[in-house]
Amino acid sequence: MKKRKICVVITARPSYSRIKTALKAINEHPELELQLVIAGSALLDRYGNAVEFIKKDGFEIAAKVFMVLEGENPTTMAKTTGIGVMELTNVFYNLNPDAVVTIADRFETIATSIAAAYQNIPLIHVQGGEVTGSIDEKVRHANTKLADLHLVSSEEARDRVIRLGEYPEKVMNTGCPSIDLAHEILKDPELDFDPIKKYGGVGMEIDWQNGYIVVMQHPVTTEYQMAKDHITETLKAINSLGYPTFWFWPNVDAGSDGTSNGIRSFRELQKPENIHFFKNMEPLDFLKLLKNSRTLVGNSSVGIRECSYMGVPVVNIGNRQNRRSRAQNVLDVSYSEKEILKAIQQSIDSEHFPSSNMYGNGDAGEKIADILATTQLSFDKTITY
């Protein structure tokens, strides 16, 4: 029997964590062959080159595609997407997959969608149907309209994709693969490594053994000139709090230069003594670090998803996760030192929350692989209404 060739395109480090258990399940499925394409910032050292993690996890890479244009502004984001369309078209033409998987809503994911859809290759969109703000919102729903099969992460998302005119039998709630990792963590939640020893990083040698918080705040693309102001509010809050803090650099987006600049300037001027900075961490280690933290601060979707499953309190800043369904672990605040500070203090004092399965039960990867092996693949569709 001929195996179905499933081509998955990873364009950024965080997308890898989000899809990893599905990759594993595809790789191990007897009727599937994985064609893994690593592209965009997932190849770049500046954003925590994902390639070494991927190889360590035992995946073979079918093709690599450099496509990120420097500049980190809306113009280079658009051009990067154009380059991505050209290059990924070539890659699919040569790999000749039976289906292509595009993940979520980063700006460059539409390049994967176009390259597949225009070549009449069945396109599978993972994690559609959610709601946020900014360009991601447009990209996510455009991906939905280009895709032939939708593997979503929650019932609410499933309803929304169907309302967008997709056939209900083509929209399946598998839960989010990122919850699979959180599920594993909960079996053995102890922090069994020294983060600074294992990952280096820069900044102070903070005393984290008696409690720490984690910060991860990305720029919001439609407000990219304000990125520096936004990050500075958070930096001031964390600095004045004085609590031991692990801080993760933002990923590549228009404005990440504003965010990075904000962090660098603040470091040079204020020399904060309670912050240690990391570029990257293996996904499981990162989740363990979160599970054992007092709270996660920032605007990462990890706060909405994995942390809800692990019960970790989250201070969610600004509107990046706007309207994404959230459990009771999330406290929303605006870009304000005062609000951020108050919310962190409240979170530090609070207990962790009970686990929520709003985004799945921990078996999303296997569900995805099973569907990919058995569902009928097609590339011609019409809106339902």
Place this chain on the structure above:
Amino acid sequence: MKKRKICVVITARPSYSRIKTALKAINEHPELELQLVIAGSALLDRYGNAVEFIKKDGFEIAAKVFMVLEGENPTTMAKTTGIGVMELTNVFYNLNPDAVVTIADRFETIATSIAAAYQNIPLIHVQGGEVTGSIDEKVRHANTKLADLHLVSSEEARDRVIRLGEYPEKVMNTGCPSIDLAHEILKDPELDFDPIKKYGGVGMEIDWQNGYIVVMQHPVTTEYQMAKDHITETLKAINSLGYPTFWFWPNVDAGSDGTSNGIRSFRELQKPENIHFFKNMEPLDFLKLLKNSRTLVGNSSVGIRECSYMGVPVVNIGNRQNRRSRAQNVLDVSYSEKEILKAIQQSIDSEHFPSSNMYGNGDAGEKIADILATTQLSFDKTITY
């Protein structure tokens, strides 16, 4: 007062006809400045270079963009789109418009949408909300999800765009600008030129004065290998009918080579004596030719739109116009010489139909310009549900 700069991107000859009256109204509006970008096949002689018509009509061209990759297959369609994203991003970056207009659903129109949306330029989509088959269907709705304002051509289309999660106040039915031209024709419908003398073309000097039909049949992209078979059925029907026929070459799409090859082979072998071939015609002349014809044969949207307003009988072949709302002037048939032949004979004998205003009243261009001048422009949106 500063005029609003409205950038309209034309990527194909037929799109120019569809939007022409809106361009005129924008050009003449005291509060608007037109930035006209001509790109893709609209620049190419092979597909009837639209530039000379555009200049003759008095429009200035702000930028030209060569972007069509040769090959006419799904792979080059996708790459052409990628090139378009790169190039149009540059063009918008330099023209710095207040809004960008993307038209309908050709594959490369998503390049315009991405280049504008990613650069936070308000994107206006004209002629969304309709339903067809093939890649156009995916592209049209993806354009809707990337656009901030929707100027649709029928009430049915308006309802559909709203169901796609757009705010009702951002979805306006202006009617289709192509109907504006049909409206003008109806005021003075006489055929006041000799098509062969004025446009040359190749093939027989047919005797068209006592009745003729017009054929215009494009390849359907998801079936591009069958394009030659499809066109051959039509050719055989027209040939055996023997009725005087004006035939228009297809526009650029994957498969147009199949279609063109089909026509060329048939010509060489069968030397049909009742067919004269044209590459292109000025839009008003083309409509007049249709108005005075016995029937239009093929799969052009002109049959569904302009012909419904002008009451011209149409033999619509195959599923290219699938599920597009149609008036009573349209007879649908499959790719079958026999069916086509029978339907044409029936149409030739039938009277013309009463005018339908399903696609507008003839004032779409002015409505569009008025909305562009007065509506609030924005580039940040969220789905309504």
Place this chain on the structure above:
Amino acid sequence: MKKRKICVVITARPSYSRIKTALKAINEHPELELQLVIAGSALLDRYGNAVEFIKKDGFEIAAKVFMVLEGENPTTMAKTTGIGVMELTNVFYNLNPDAVVTIADRFETIATSIAAAYQNIPLIHVQGGEVTGSIDEKVRHANTKLADLHLVSSEEARDRVIRLGEYPEKVMNTGCPSIDLAHEILKDPELDFDPIKKYGGVGMEIDWQNGYIVVMQHPVTTEYQMAKDHITETLKAINSLGYPTFWFWPNVDAGSDGTSNGIRSFRELQKPENIHFFKNMEPLDFLKLLKNSRTLVGNSSVGIRECSYMGVPVVNIGNRQNRRSRAQNVLDVSYSEKEILKAIQQSIDSEHFPSSNMYGNGDAGEKIADILATTQLSFDKTITY
């Protein structure tokens, strides 16, 4: 022992004929592995898709690259080259060859050179050191300056490359592989097929059995607007001569539209009765056709090379082959109906010439393979003076 991977990039049909015997010798060499990349117009039906010939000849294709932008003007030529650099870079990155071969001087060959040289892959240039006019002249010598090893076709070419500052031991005269085919033809020169029966083509069923001429005239890029005028002079000469003629369509270049248009217009208007048109022919058949013709008319390099070896009289029009070394079989004329006509008449009446080995002895392919297997490969060089 690990085989050396030799990547050869073919970007146009004529380049395939020029390099074919070398490909064969590489393929059969025990220490070499051929990685054949087919790109540009060699993939396009309009210019006589070379892929079927290549497969028939038993070569495997490692990658295909669509890169020709439509428009056929200097702007699209430049952009096509840019696309080629992007795409071929990717291809080499994935194929990881030990050396890359770029052929001669077509505008897009510099894309191969840049993609290899910038990635530190030893670059081998075949057929450098010659002299012509137009953009080819600039491209050829730029290729020389980017290349690390030079396999030239004549002693004169070898001297010139060395004068360009290349190390003499890196410049080897192998002769031209195109002569290898001519060499084969001379062993069995009879025309053993009916050209029209075997290749179809369009135009009159001419009576070629008692003598015919062959025409092949390409546009000259720096004069592309004059292409139509140039070709018309030739058409008028051939038409007034009335001698049976096989005419080959030009290959893709800025201006080929002018040339093609010229031919099409002339055909419609004059309906020449002594011309049959072909798009393409298998290389060996083409050479046989030439060998048995009375004369070759036009500006193809085949007239300078293969015809000199086969002794076929050539009427060489214009300055496309300017300053390329030529044997006594070549009569040079300008773009003038009268001059062309006179020269053709003279050629028809003349005997064929003795064979010249100015461009090799018929063993170029094997010499090339031997050098590729044994020479030291490097990618770092400095000018010799």
Place this chain on the structure above:
Amino acid sequence: MKKRKICVVITARPSYSRIKTALKAINEHPELELQLVIAGSALLDRYGNAVEFIKKDGFEIAAKVFMVLEGENPTTMAKTTGIGVMELTNVFYNLNPDAVVTIADRFETIATSIAAAYQNIPLIHVQGGEVTGSIDEKVRHANTKLADLHLVSSEEARDRVIRLGEYPEKVMNTGCPSIDLAHEILKDPELDFDPIKKYGGVGMEIDWQNGYIVVMQHPVTTEYQMAKDHITETLKAINSLGYPTFWFWPNVDAGSDGTSNGIRSFRELQKPENIHFFKNMEPLDFLKLLKNSRTLVGNSSVGIRECSYMGVPVVNIGNRQNRRSRAQNVLDVSYSEKEILKAIQQSIDSEHFPSSNMYGNGDAGEKIADILATTQLSFDKTITY
């Protein structure tokens, strides 16, 4: 009288300094119109965005082109060049200049050359005819073969370009415009600003008033994996010397990440107390800083050119400036802490040298403008032998 439109493309910060006085002279010339295009790393903050300096100097920018692909390896260098060809072709097509100027030998300068030459725009190459190692060597001479007019910086360079087959009357020695700035400095050489106060930077507040050295060392592309090792030797030498040092970050090239990483690692681990780091400096300030330094260490061409005119001792490391003509101010050493240390100590103790005019007399800018205004422009050439 219609002014000649001269389009100059600047793709990197250092190129701006090299050409600045020519830009000024073109701008002020009554018969010339400057069209300034800023592209590549000259637009990027990471490499010291040149745009603010350019505006401050009073130049208008006709177009900006983002084209640097992230990754800083040979593959992204090649792709960046491909993107550059596509984009610059568009820019020239729209600006429609009478001539295009490409500068020196950075890898992406060939994009300018191709975009101009292929569109039949006269191409002027500044600073050809020199000799170095690495990819620059190939690019420089390929630029020469694509260019129609050569404005070189020394008699030796002029001889070499002529030997490359260019017509002597098309090769003019203007001297190097960078010497014009050095010439100005010599009129008023005092260091009239506090570098740290004016430019910030990072690292120690060193005591520079009593003597300092300057370091500027770029990665060498064909050895990019060794970049980290190379820079570490220099860092160790400077660290063990303990002498006050101003250190400039490298510009964008494959391997600059290795170099940057080397510097960052060394800083984190060794916390050198005698080094202050800058990203960028206005050209005149930079020259003043050099003029007042004890010595320049590294591999910048500034050491060979400007420093020879200003008489500043230079420790030139490795083979990046290989075979470039040099005056007696240059001491060549290999990548060895010991050799570097010894040479710096010798330089610190030495007097400054007498001025050399090997690279010009300080009037290159005006000479260039005069030639551009009066010379006959052409785009068709043939090799001289």
